[in-house]
Amino acid sequence: MNQAIAPKAETAKVDKAGGMSIGQLLLEGRAFFALILIIAVFSYLSPNYFTVANFLIMASHVAIYGILAIGMLLVILNGGIDLSVGSILALCGVVAGAMMQGVELSAFGVILYPPVWAVVVLTCLFGAFVGAINGILVAWFRVPAFVATLGVMYVARGIALLQTNGLTYNNLSGRPELGNTGFDWLGFNRLAGVPISVIVLTVIALLAGLMLARSAFGRWLYASGGNERAADLSGVPVKRVKITVYTLSGILSAIAGLVLSSQLTSAGPTAGSTYELTAIAAVVVGGAALTGGRGTVRGTMLGAFVIGFLSDGLVIIGVSSYWQTVFTGSVIVLAVLMNTIQYGSGARKG
């Protein structure tokens, strides 16, 4: 081809007056306005919605999806997708649960009870390991991301089920004489009234945002997502970037798994099922392009909150949970439609 299929450039839709029209402003900040709208509508429909207590509860629900969504954002920015985050979440929860029950070393005839901080670190490393498998499949073996992560999704879920035989690890609160208490700290505790999970989400979001905006890696990520060949020729280590984003997604899935099993004080192999779809939805509603190279942490957070506040709002006003899926689905389609309008077909110059 004279000019091969390349992502189209953004057009600045400027009206005749020369400034940004209202329509353009609404489009750019659509996630934000949607959130305001949702809060307004549900506050009107229910007196319990607009309270600090409710917001904090809803926020702690959003936290898990939000953590997954940040990992998903990194992968989508690179032009890929990670369908395995829900399964990695479950598998890591199960791994943490197994470690909390005690690791039996029959060779030495001893049962090891790692302290909670060690469990957290080891679980995150395990999540990184599974994520790295995704990354290597996609980067070195050139398996399409959809297929590779789909496969890992099934395998991880299967391993979790095998590990627990379909049952759940229940006593994750630990015993003081074994020195491994504190697992429920992540899920239940609050710092200055704010649930720990929300704080974890905030810290992760800030770090991720900083990395994307101000580090060399962030620049590499946007470049290889926007045009991998051009990035490669410009000296960007595209393979390394690819493996890293999937690894980071794995670590974040592990953290989300820890937060969830901490909230429930139990780790089950069926946890996190379909969470990957909500994560993708959050990223898309937040304005990221599924083709790669466009998206921000701020947008993804707004997307996660839009979906979360919408779902919880529907629960509060007593709408059937089946309607929730209809609403969530419609929001996603609408979001992609608007993304297409915003990034639409610009003039491709020679």
Place this chain on the structure above:
Amino acid sequence: MSEPETKGPRRGDVVLSARNIAKSYGNIHALKGVNFDIRYGQVTTLFGENGAGKSTLMKILSGVVQPTSGEIVLDGEGVNFTSSTEARDHGISIIHQELSLAPNLSVRDNVFMGREIQGATGVDFAEEERQVRLLLEELEEDIDPPTPVEDLRLGQQQIVEIARALSIDSRILIMDEPTSALSAAEVEVLFKVIRDLTAKGVSIVYISHHLEEALEITDHAVVLRDGTMTAYAPRAEIDLEWIVRNMVGEHYDLGSPPSGYAFGETALSVVDLTVADPNAGFNLVDRLSLDVKAGEIVCIYGLMGAGRTELLETLAGRLKPKSGSIFLEGEEISSLSIADRIACGLALVPEDRQRDGLVQTMSVGENMSLASIMNFTRGLFTSRRIEQSLIADTIRKVTVKTSGGGAPIGSLSGGNQQKVVIGKMLATDPTVLLLDEPSRGIDIGAKAEVFKLLAERARTGLAVVFSTSEVSECLSVAHRIIVMHKGRISAEFDSSVTKEKIMAASGESVAA
């Protein structure tokens, strides 16, 4: 197709007339009141720099785009095309500049896309193949109709695009840069086809940056500049200088080899480099050896398939050689990655800037700083201040016309985009700069600026190697001209050589 009847139009009669056509995209006025006539059985060439409005005008005539104002008069009646299909039904078809083929489909399916021949039990593939074979024979191209288009060379793909337009049997055929990827021999065949068509009464509108080529085939010339028609004349009254004067408004000169300084040490040394074709058995680059000194500008001339791009991409680190070695300032770099080679001082400006040179989702500034990120990273984070000064510096040095570093890269013209890619590589402070067809698809003004830039940098010690398929570019700023043919160096000349000698050495037969 109309046969010449006694009552029909005669050669030279106006069949289609564009009157006062204007087209605006918001604040941007692409066309401002253009008058344009297409004549029966004649070739009218439309000249103009990038951004002058040529493609926009052709899109209006072929129904792809609606004019903001003005009218089109066909056979004395005003018409309004709301789609390219409607224009096609009136007998107007267009060969686009950007190839619009589906790479996963075969040649046959592409030629008949949207107009499949229906048989008794579905599509009549046999009949389609027969017709495609005839067309390809006429174009003297040996391509098997079931071949998937993505397996073809760029030049062959362009010929398939031409075949598709020819199969439509139109009365007005618009060709937008149809020869950009063709060899001289293929161009001659195309011109033969054009002469056959005009003899049958077809009117042709021809757009090309290859001015000398266009002069060979055209009956009339129209020049567009900044959306208005600046000149119109029949062939007998024009020459190359006339065209350029009306396009650019002043004389142009691609420059001459920079002199007045001595070359430095050998910057790049290629020894017996061989690159194999992964699909076929032959070598794309065959035991090639080349030395380039600091401050020297070397031009590599060759046809499509000579191996120029493969050579440059192997030097840059994208392709793996089968054997041979590459030395940069005496150090062996054959095992280094692309990033490491850039760090050592060897950088490539690729041929296809959309596919390999620019990240379309990033701004002008971000594209420019992409290869030098480590230069402005302090510790964990990038320094905005250092980056902005790097961008401003580079914009100045390569004279990019842009509203600023924050502008989206798609807002720039082709020539300025090319300068961004060159600026990006220059910002890495290379010792050797490789450029693959640096002037492809950019207007003369930008071309001259690019070559001037290369000459200036050569003076400061940069070794430059650029490849081209336009003979006149070889005789601009290059100190030495290398001709490649089938993966080998077939000849080497200094800057005093003639065009004919260059073309003879490349295996191109000069038309009798």
